[in-house]
Amino acid sequence: MVKPESGLNRRQAMVAMGGAACVGVLPNLAWATPAEAEAAVKALIGSTATTEGRVQLKLPQIAENGATVQLRVLVDSPMTAADHVKAIHILAEGNPLPGVASFHFTARSGKADVSTRIRLGKTQNVHAVAVMSNGSVWRAKEEVKVTVGGC
């Protein structure tokens, strides 16, 4: 997906055009902010302290089409009744709404490893927050540069 360096100017131009197109079609569209994304995380997990790690969030560094961005998230866990991943929440801090998806697992899921396709309105950080059966919360984030927003 990474283009050669010579494509940079064209890409930057397309980012500008994509942004303009979004504003043109949706003049009143309000983007979420990182603070709103954090508030959404709090709404999902409460005041539990979070730790970076254990969560692998796989997204392209550059998404040419924000309407369909491949996402894979996995958490290393034995997935037993006593020790498993209960949920993984995905949030996008620069979309109109920060919530993207939540995955709910049981020990019978076998692996906490899911793939889907998401919409990203503009270049932004995507967050993954994993809640374990012992109550601990782990997280990861990835930045995706979006060429044409999928808003």
Next chain:
Amino acid sequence: MASAKIKVPETAKKGEVIEIKTSITHDMESGQRKDANDKPIPRRIINTFTCKYNGTEVFRMDLHPAVSANPYISFFVVATETGKIEMFWNDDNGEIYTAASSITVS
């Protein structure tokens, strides 16, 4: 409106972790867009996906408008016993789309 496709192994060894792939045709209308007359287009998305194994929920996903049109979901489950693996997609309009597959576990 919706047509579902699922890929589930037909056979598995007991305890094996199997991959399930699903997709369904659906606009996932986000509720953020406006039509040509500047009227908001109402939200209509699939808001929940559930996978049940012989009636027991083994995986669930909550979907928000930021999931792409024609949602694709792949995930894993443990092959515990011979039986039926069912998928349910809940539409905002109350409709539930389903698909099912049989699995033989040895």
